[in-house]
Amino acid sequence: SQKIEQNSEALNIQEGKTATLTCNYTNYSPAYLQWYRQDPGRGPVFLLLIRENEKEKRKERLKVTFDTTLKQSLFHITASQPADSATYLCALPTDGGSQGNLIFGKGTKLSVKP
Amino acid sequence: DTAVSQTPKYLVTQMGNDKSIKCEQNLGHDTMYWYKQDSKKFLKIMFSYNNKELIINETVPNRFSPKSPDKAHLNLHINSLELGDSAVYFCASSQGQGAWEAFFGQGTRLTVV
Numbered sequence: 001s002q003k004i005e006q007n008s009e010a011l012n013i014q015e016g017k018t019a020t021l022t023c024n025y026t027n028y029s030p031a032y033l034q035w036y037r038q039d040p041g042r043g044p045v046f047l048l049l050i051r052e053n054e055k056e057k058r059k060e061r062l063k064v065t066f067d068t069t070l071k072q073s074l075f076h077i078t079a080s081q082p083a084d085s086a087t088y089l090c091a092l093p094t095d096g097g098s099q100g101n102l103i104f105g106k107g108t109k110l111s112v113k114p
Numbered sequence: 115d116t117a118v119s120q121t122p123k124y125l126v127t128q129m130g131n132d133k134s135i136k137c138e139q140n141l142g143h144d145t146m147y148w149y150k151q152d153s154k155k156f157l158k159i160m161f162s163y164n165n166k167e168l169i170i171n172e173t174v175p176n177r178f179s180p181k182s183p184d185k186a187h188l189n190l191h192i193n194s195l196e197l198g199d200s201a202v203y204f205c206a207s208s209q210g211q212g213a214w215e216a217f218f219g220q221g222t223r224l225t226v227v
Contacts, residue, residue: 044204087155098211099212100145100214100216101147104157104158
């Protein structure tokens with residue numbers, strides 16, 4: 001069955017450093033991958049979508065890579081700030097990509113210390 | 115303006131009761147979803163609706179039933195509530211099926227006692 005793993009439950013870094021979060025998946029060939037941010041008591045908020053034919057995507061201080069051979073995505077936040085502290089979720093479409101239903105990883109809780 | 119809104123935000127009820135959670139989106143999206151986030155924080159798809167038709171029904175108990183009176187609303191009805199139903203339920207919508215970002219509501223924390 002499809003499986004998504006975000007290998008760190010928690011990540012603590014110093015302000016100004018680059019945070020790197022990892023998402024691995026197995027038994028799967030998704031057409032795209034998404035990253036979301038979730039704050040306590042709130043719903044997930046979409047950050048980035050990267051397609052299988054894209055190696056890298058950027059948005060402001062965020063960068064996502066997608067390696068379909070390794071079955072891995074890396075999510076980077078450069079020049080991290082305390083306001084970046086949240087749980088970050090990796091998500092893949094359940095059916096490969098035609099319907100939009102998502103499987104989410106458990107998330108990585110990022111804490112950025114001043 | 116809230117894009118995806120759910121009511122109520124909190125719901126405490128006794129075992130065996132029937133309850134509903136309402137969801138509305140004002141984004142003009144064609145597809146709406148219900149997700150469940152359990153105590154271990156896993157977020158799992160329950161249902162999705164596209165143009166008022168159920169397009170997939172994951173293996174959830176038939177005590178759960180989605181109802182969509184129109185494209186902007188997708189309500190969740192739960193019959194005979196059980197302790198294990200306690201979780202946070204999120205409604206979401208997307209512009210269509212496939213590679214579209216999902217917009218989530220703020221969640222409904224359901225506690226069954």
